[in-house]
Amino acid sequence: MREVISISASHRANHVLTQFYNGQEQLLQATNNVNEPGVFLNPVVDRISKTVSYSPRALLWDARNGVGSLGLHEYETGHDYYFDPDRKPEEATQKGVQVIQTHQRIPKSEYQTAIDSNGRLPELTDANTKYWSDYTKLVFGSSNLSSLKDWYHNVEDPSLPDFQDQNQAYFNNYEVGYNEFKSNYSTEFLDEKFHWQLESCDGLQGINLVSELDNGWGGFSSSLLLEVRDELPKTDIITWGFNKDDALTLQKPVRSSKTNFDLICNKIRSTISLVRDSELFFPLYSNPQQSLWQSAGAATLLFDAVNSVSSNRVPEDRVLFGQIVAMLTQGETRQNVVSQLEADNIDFSFYSRIPKVKTTGEKVFNKLVISRDSTSVVKEPWMLKSYEWQPSDTIPMDYRANTKYTTNLAVTEQPRDVFKSWFDLVSRYFRYDSDREELKEELGTLASEYEHGWYDDDESGDDC
Template sequence: MHEIITISVSHRANHLATQFFNTQEQYLYLKNDNPVQSSVFLNPTIDRLSKTVSYSPRALLWDAKTGTGSLGVHQYSQIEEDYYEFDKEDVKRNKSVKDNSIIFTHPRIPKSEYQSALDTGLTLPSLTPQLAKYWSDYSKLIYHPTSFNTLKDWYHDTEQPNKPDFQNLGERKFDDYNIGYTEFKESYSMDFFDNNLHYQLEACDTLQGFNLVTDFDNAWGGFSSSLLVELKDELPKSSIFTYGFNEDDPFTLAKDTLSLRLTPSMIPRVHNKIRATMTLSEESDLLFPLYVDSKLSNWENAGFSNRIFDSINSIFCQNNATQRKSMEYLSTLLKNDGENDRNIISKIIDYNNIDNQKTDHSYQSKILPYKNSPKDYHEFSKCLIERALYNKSEKKEENAESIMSKFNTVYTYPYNVTDTIPTALVKDRAKDEFELKLSMDEYSRNIYLYWSEMVSKYFKNDPDREDLKDQLANKASAYEYGWYDDEDSGDDY
């Protein structure tokens, strides 16, 4: 068994992890024709007395204090840092205090209506953004206590859930790459690797690799960058796929190059993206930049992103040995010429079954073309993931060799939509069949050239400015095909 551990770093990332593991949970009830090897993503614990098996996600979740909502380390109890319990000396000093009295450092967060219905076996309510503010509000599986990792000094902010607040004072946000990078390196590195990660590794027979899910726009990008640098040093042979959430910025909002302007308030967000993208791409086998709509809730965005995340990971956990592929296989398929500098996915196109729409989920495909960009963009590599019933795939495999060589197609089972996915995203709760295209093409060059100009103009006091410019130049050249005219880099935004 080749297990995969998911490391989810941020409140938004934990929403996606929750949707994914809820999808995995559904397959545990299928006795016959189960298309999934559940042990790839879920850790089975066998009770030999009762002859039962329980499953917990192979996951390590990072969040701010109170970001887990009503969920505690031991599921139904508040985490230890949330309260102070008096000891006997306290009682002696204050006769009015009774044993086992508890002081909470913040209001207790009530259990959600959906979670309460799960516990009592009542009819589950339909979820809404109001009923799914926390990822724990609709989480179905019980996590092992080692899955939870909490920032010590940063609190969850319900008004800005993706930017924790320092000491809950409302004065400083977790919104800078360097803050996040330093936070992990100085405060959490040793404990994380020696304890929680060590337990998850011990629970694997043959580790295949990791999924790292994080944000790029805030300090979580720096935090996960620091984590990944040390993880790669610790386990250099493991495959690592990174999924990074990106909100709109000047490069995606501008309608044309003339309207592309960077004001001082815009620079920090792009600064975070540049540094997170460069560090994480250097340490990852593949990097998937995912676009998220800031007008939607984390629960809604996770519903969109789960179609992508689940589709890619469904390849690795199939019971069908003929169709099952490894993380290394997909990485090699998309880096078909061995170009290690070209490992960021340019386009993630979902040919879905909702009114025959085509949706591109990649952040980088929304960037404006650069000033001397070619009219036709060369496609370096692609992979088509077809989610369909096995009997349909079987028919197509009559000429499988020619299909694979022409389209680089991999087959997997249909998308089994969980009831926690927003209803607006699916016609019904039946099994969903669609195609997902992953590709690397010349279009990605645009963003690296824009970023290189930005570093030249706005990073003048950064000590690593020249190194960063070299990184971006190398990344841009990796996505070039043919010859280009000399570029005039003197234009201002």
């Protein structure tokens, strides 16, 4: 078995993995056995009852309280903890246990209550999916979950945890996030959570890392990835990074009140780090018009399609992470930013929102097409086919109507425009930053990797 471990860092990223693993649970119920469940799920055999249970090969990071009503040990046996959703802390009956309530209890969602009681599942909406745990189907236990110690979930802005729940400092800086993981979690995470997942694998084929780039989670995931890369220098890692609109996409002055200068600073530093330590980097767009539940449901169209080929039960259609990397880079390891990201005719790429320097004749270095129609005929070496999508009922209706869609991935010259624009921003506005020259050198090198043909650089020097 060639397994895949998925790591998410941020509340938004956890919604994506929740939707993906709900889909894996859906495939367990299927009668046609289209995939190998052990690639993404860890099977545990109970020899007494002769049954098999599955747990996700996943590691989710969130702020404190970000798991919602889910108790870390809710579905585990043992008596070294206190958990009773229907009993008040002061009514604890276990002897020798002192219960300290640190925050108001978050009530269990109607959806989770229905699952636990085998009742009728309610319709999901933006209102009842505020937390990813509100609608998760597979059990994420203590071995899957990690929380920040001093940063609390911010209901008003889930991407920016609140320090000590004081409404004074937020998780909105690359350096803060980077140092948070490096100083407080690195050893514990690797020795306990990560190694436990590795030991459950027979032969790891790759890792998905899903995060956000505009805030402290970008620095956090950069530091995490650096440690993972040191542990597994030859493992293929695909990084999925969510980006919010900024001065470039909004075409507003950098110092405008409508743009956040710190946001783009975080994005630049996070992208450089994650591109450097990943085999493939997917820059995703965070649509502000969608809830996290809707956004994750849409993103699963892309995420599930890319991952489906690596667990395909049909041997001749199975394509591992390393082969996907090879098809999209053709050995050019520095050309690893996949700027075209389309699934079911939806454009998920953040880079496509940034104005182009060349409006015609964009160079496509390498491309990959994944058809989810198993009856399709592969006519080109860059075409793959996978099994028909079987979406979970937790996916918003708009994104589960078409189960035979096509996914288009491509490495184009568009990253050149992005990195060149960022180079100009660093040159103009990073006057006193200690890493200014290092960032300029990195961005200049990255931009050159995607250059093709002739450019009028005067156009990219305008103040945006």
